[in-house]
Amino acid sequence: MDSKIKHCIINASNGIGWYPKGTERLKRSLIYHGFNGDILTWDDFPNNYFDSSCPYNIKPSAFMTALDLGYTHVLWLDCSVWAVKDPNPIFDIINNDGYYFWKSGYNAAQTCSDKCLDFFEVNRDLAETFNDCSTSMFGVNIENPNGRIFIEKFFSAAALGVFEGSRLHDNQSQDHRFLFHRQDQSAATMIINKMGLKIHDPGISHYYQENLPNETIFTMRGM
Numbered sequence: 001m002d003s004k005i006k007h008c009i010i011n012a013s014n015g016i017g018w019y020p021k022g023t024e025r026l027k028r029s030l031i032y033h034g035f036n037g038d039i040l041t042w043d044d045f046p047n048n049y050f051d052s053s054c055p056y057n058i059k060p061s062a063f064m065t066a067l068d069l070g071y072t073h074v075l076w077l078d079c080s081v082w083a084v085k086d087p088n089p090i091f092d093i094i095n096n097d098g099y100y101f102w103k104s105g106y107n108a109a110q111t112c113s114d115k116c117l118d119f120f121e122v123n124r125d126l127a128e129t130f131n132d133c134s135t136s137m138f139g140v141n142i143e144n145p146n147g148r149i150f151i152e153k154f155f156s157a158a159a160l161g162v163f164e165g166s167r168l169h170d171n172q173s174q175d176h177r178f179l180f181h182r183q184d185q186s187a188a189t190m191i192i193n194k195m196g197l198k199i200h201d202p203g204i205s206h207y208y209q210e211n212l213p214n215e216t217i218f219t220m221r222g223m
Contacts, residue, residue, distance in 0.1 A: 098144025
């Protein structure tokens with residue numbers, strides 16, 4: 001990756017429960033495996049740009065702060081994530097494609113409430129053809145039009161309250177395909193699919209298991 005690129009990894013939480021330990025595990029793993037960028041972490045909302053009563057707004061809040069600080073290539077990692085090998089190659093993907101997203105294993109008909117679908121003007125039949133992306137690990141390059149437009153739309157959805165909703169079914173749709181709403185993840189999924197962007201299969205990012213694929217850089221499991 002071009003050494004002139006200003007890149008960072010960001011992570012934020014409400015600072016309670018196991019989250020601080022997860023953040024420390026993440027930071028240790030990044031340093032151990034030779035990450036050459038900056039690591040920015042917060043134990044609360046880093047700014048007041050978004051409504052903090054919705055906890056999922058902490059992700060756009062962290063991205064906004066990183067961009068304000070002049071970073072152009074920004075990767076979010078949840079507190080449940082840690083590196084298992086050199087993290088730097090993922091920034092080659094972010095640099096070349098303009099973004100990095102990976103599949104959760106669900107489709108958007110399963111993970112988007114009626115309110116979310118209505119906001120993005122997508123019916124559930126079409127949503128069933130959309131892969132759901134996991135926002136446990138995702139990044140953007142704002143010097144690339146796709147990365148910049150995605151994060152601008154992500155900020156707008158957060159500001160307009162689209163991330164609100166229960167992680168339980170909670171009668172957020174009567175459609176039999178709906179399982180649960182995933183807040184920022186559901187909104188990101190809609191934006192990505194409507195923009196026609198690529199979502200990677202699990203591999204570089206992968207849920208934790210005993211035998212991870214050889215290409216795995218990041219895995220995840222709560223503490």
